[in-house]
Amino acid sequence: MTLEIPEVVINRLPVYARALASLAMEGETVVSSQALGEKLDVTPAQIRKDLSYFGRFGKQGRGYNVQSLLTKLREILGLDRKWRVCLVGVGRLGQAIAEYGGFEPQGFQIVAVFDSSPEMAGKTIGNCTVRDSVELESYLRQNAIDIGVVAVPARAAQQVVDQLVNGGIKSILNYAPMMPHVPRDVAIRHIDPVLAMQSMTFYIKQRDPLPAK
Amino acid sequence: MTLEIPEVVINRLPVYARALASLAMEGETVVSSQALGEKLDVTPAQIRKDLSYFGRFGKQGRGYNVQSLLTKLREILGLDRKWRVCLVGVGRLGQAIAEYGGFEPQGFQIVAVFDSSPEMAGKTIGNCTVRDSVELESYLRQNAIDIGVVAVPARAAQQVVDQLVNGGIKSILNYAPMMPHVPRDVAIRHIDPVLAMQSMTFYIKQRDPLPAK
DNA sequence: GCCTGTGAAGGATTTCACAGCC
DNA sequence: GGCTGTGAAATCCTTCACAGGC
Numbered sequence: 001m002t003l004e005i006p007e008v009v010i011n012r013l014p015v016y017a018r019a020l021a022s023l024a025m026e027g028e029t030v031v032s033s034q035a036l037g038e039k040l041d042v043t044p045a046q047i048r049k050d051l052s053y054f055g056r057f058g059k060q061g062r063g064y065n066v067q068s069l070l071t072k073l074r075e076i077l078g079l080d081r082k083w084r085v086c087l088v089g090v091g092r093l094g095q096a097i098a099e100y101g102g103f104e105p106q107g108f109q110i111v112a113v114f115d116s117s118p119e120m121a122g123k124t125i126g127n128c129t130v131r132d133s134v135e136l137e138s139y140l141r142q143n144a145i146d147i148g149v150v151a152v153p154a155r156a157a158q159q160v161v162d163q164l165v166n167g168g169i170k171s172i173l174n175y176a177p178m179m180p181h182v183p184r185d186v187a188i189r190h191i192d193p194v195l196a197m198q199s200m201t202f203y204i205k206q207r208d209p210l211p212a213k
Numbered sequence: 214m215t216l217e218i219p220e221v222v223i224n225r226l227p228v229y230a231r232a233l234a235s236l237a238m239e240g241e242t243v244v245s246s247q248a249l250g251e252k253l254d255v256t257p258a259q260i261r262k263d264l265s266y267f268g269r270f271g272k273q274g275r276g277y278n279v280q281s282l283l284t285k286l287r288e289i290l291g292l293d294r295k296w297r298v299c300l301v302g303v304g305r306l307g308q309a310i311a312e313y314g315g316f317e318p319q320g321f322q323i324v325a326v327f328d329s330s331p332e333m334a335g336k337t338i339g340n341c342t343v344r345d346s347v348e349l350e351s352y353l354r355q356n357a358i359d360i361g362v363v364a365v366p367a368r369a370a371q372q373v374v375d376q377l378v379n380g381g382i383k384s385i386l387n388y389a390p391m392m393p394h395v396p397r398d399v400a401i402r403h404i405d406p407v408l409a410m411q412s413m414t415f416y417i418k419q420r421d422p423l424p425a426k
Numbered sequence: 427g428c429c430t431g432t433g434a435a436g437g438a439t440t441t442c443a444c445a446g447c448c
Numbered sequence: 449g450g451c452t453g454t455g456a457a458a459t460c461c462t463t464c465a466c467a468g469g470c
Contacts, residue, residue, distance in 0.1 A: 014411035061448040078418035096309040171413040189409035196402035198227035200384040205291035273430045274470040
């Protein structure tokens, strides 16, 4: 079922969903692929093609109903559920993630946090008591966790990812500045601001071949 | 010069550079595209093809010299320079960014910070005194800033991006959960953990069509 | 024998362009 | 007249496969 939808398409759906939510809040009831495309800097054809993988949601001559397309997308992506997240690493970065208010309203609940350092064990972060990382794998086997978030130093990240994978996790959000290996059936996304900057510098350099010297 | 190198290629170079740096630290002096590819889960052909856009860096029968390829890549990407960054928004997220130790060692120095709220103005974040956002554009015109980092709420992000663009900034790292418009000659990268999670849930859903209900 | 650099082939993704419907 | 849904075309990107050099 749902055979072979390109990953690029899946990655764009949340963007569409967010734009639709914002249109809905502004009171728009209908939107054309043209209008949505302008809002997102995407071609209308791409939007229509992407949506066509999942069904026929529009009306000719009219466009898409904002609310019902949003509902459809949320269903397709599983955004109509709550997802249980575990966070590994409660250093500065991990704490910032735990305290970040943006996940919860989107249905991502951090329900457990782990750290390898003994002095963290037992502390409370968010609503969670910090557990020792040695328990991570067994915890995962006994509790339904959907997503693992990795917020440990680069040198520890592969080991943590391995524990998550062995514990049965199939989706990982990685904040560590390295690319851990995962089996093909595990999804992993990287949050890596340094990498993002390092690719932009190429383009700055193109326009300023030498810094005014 | 350097006409038409695909953006996907540019985006991979920093990944290669990082892997090479790590090999160098381990004392490796030579690496084949095969070995590097295994480390990064990338095909050897892709690495060779990517590098071939920029020159011929390897030796047949031997591979690449780790140190000299790393130097080359750093040169190509402009990682052999310091880059001056300004941060806009010093709420929780902005402060976490300012205090994050990962940028500086890679040559990205936060040299100015801005916020629109009067009670922030004058405070010190990192080594910077917080300036009022109304001065952002004129500050950019008078000071050499390479990269703008946006860490404001979604509703304010487009306005901030416009100010950065009007101030002449050509590279933007956006942490706000929306996709601002930028002119074609401005590079923008998005750090958006919620979006990243929302695309992974699709795949979790595929394997668990209904939560054991 | 091993490994690079690269045209050519293959595959994936985007865009075009239009039939069909409101 | 406006707009969707979609095959077909065009473009972009990856992988193959091998000549050539170490």
